Amino acid sequence: MTLEKLHALFLEHPIICTDTRKIEENCMFFALKGPNFNGNAFAKDALQKGASYAIVDEEEHRASDRTILVNDVLETLQQLSTFHRNHNKAKIISLTGSNGKTTTKELINAVISKKYRTIATQGNLNNHIGVPLTLLSIKEDIEMAIVEMGANHKREIAHLCQIAQPDFGYITNFGKAHLEGFGGVEGVIQGKSELYDYLTSHGKYVFMNADDPIQQDKLATYSKKMGFSAIDRTYYNIEFVEANPYVVLEVEGIRIKSQLIGKYNFTNCCAAILMGKYFNVPLEDIKAAIESYQPKNNRSQIMDKNGHKIILDAYNANPTSMRAALENFHAMDAPDKTVIIGDMFELGPTAAEEHQGIADLTEQLNFEQVYLVGENFFGVDTPFQKFKSFADFKEFLTHQPLKKGTLLIKGSRGMALERILENL
Known part of the structure; x- marks a missing residue:
């Protein structure tokens, strides 16, 4: 099928689905592949759940005339989007x-x-x-x-x-x-x-x-x-x-x-x-x-909970954003500042050096309380309390609740530090 014909079908069915758990009626299902899944195997299921067409790149999954075989599903999705962008x-x-x-x-x-x-x-x-x-x-x-x-x-x-x-x-x-x-x-x-x-x-x-x-x-x-x-x-x-x-x-x-x-x-x-x-x-x-405009999704949100004023910036973190968040928190006119920071991911060979640098900066800024969470921060040289995992920190909080005041929470997405809110 040519790209023009595929686009014409898309205009008739302008909903794209890539997950059979989220199939919408009359959508087009694109059978993408990943390291641990093969969307081709779910094409028949997608059609049964209401998809109008399924786009696959494996011949054995071409189940009906509503199954469109292409060389590469991902490339086709990308090419179709460019065609539509120019349309x-x-x-x-x-x-x-x-x-x-x-x-x-x-x-x-x-x-x-x-x-x-x-x-x-x-x-x-x-x-x-x-x-x-x-x-x-x-x-x-x-x-x-x-x-x-x-x-x-x-x-x-x-x-x-x-x-x-x-x-x-x-x-x-x-x-x-x-x-x-x-x-x-x-x-x-x-x-x-x-x-x-x-x-x-x-x-x-x-x-x-x-x-x-x-x-x-x-x-x-x-x-x-x-x-x-x-x-x-x-x-x-x-x-x-x-x-x-x-x-x-x-x-x-x-x-x-x-x-x-x-x-x-x-x-x-x-x-x-x-x-x-x-x-x-x-x-x-x-x-x-x-x-x-109000921030959401754990990005620089300010909230109050159980006597704490919380700055929740737990969507993601890297050394640049972590440094900026800490320096901003230091400059804020706020009482009883507590810092909870979690590991920063995808730093490769520089991970140890970058985490030590953040720990050193945090020490220089003289916050009232500081807690470091994660395997990388657990390895730094610091006077602060360190926890190898979130579970360890959560256990600590059950015995020693945080002091009331202003709280900064920041870490990489994989740390999911927003879970702390449940333990305040």
């Missing part, structure tokens, strides 16, 4: 970076949707499967699609750019994330910069943080760009006011008070404001969008 009029804004991608994506969507019909990546569906699914969710009336791109190896962003073919792009930052896959910080810079490489080589428009020397260097000679700066007034000036605890900024004489904690969220707000300015969203609408 529609929506402009694509792509973003990547080491930290803040999802928050920035949500802020951009909040701002741009004040004037345009938009869609944005759901959750963090930002990989070689998630990006195609986002593109395939673009309806005919959508004007802007904000597409988040994640990667833990070089060439991944380049591949996602070939699929999404973005018209605009922005990189949040270059930090110590996925060092194991990228092979170090230089690898991170090269890998994330693949978005700018694609945009500049195709004459597309670039948004930038002009206060980031790496971005300045990468885009020094490129003309189709717009940047924000808190320092250089030759760029769009956005002034940082405070983050105690919420980020407050000023632009064109108008003060914007966000519901985001931490100075590290200042540039995330700036990116959304910059794009709003470029796309002619009225400044009062930009202000309303930023001020009404």
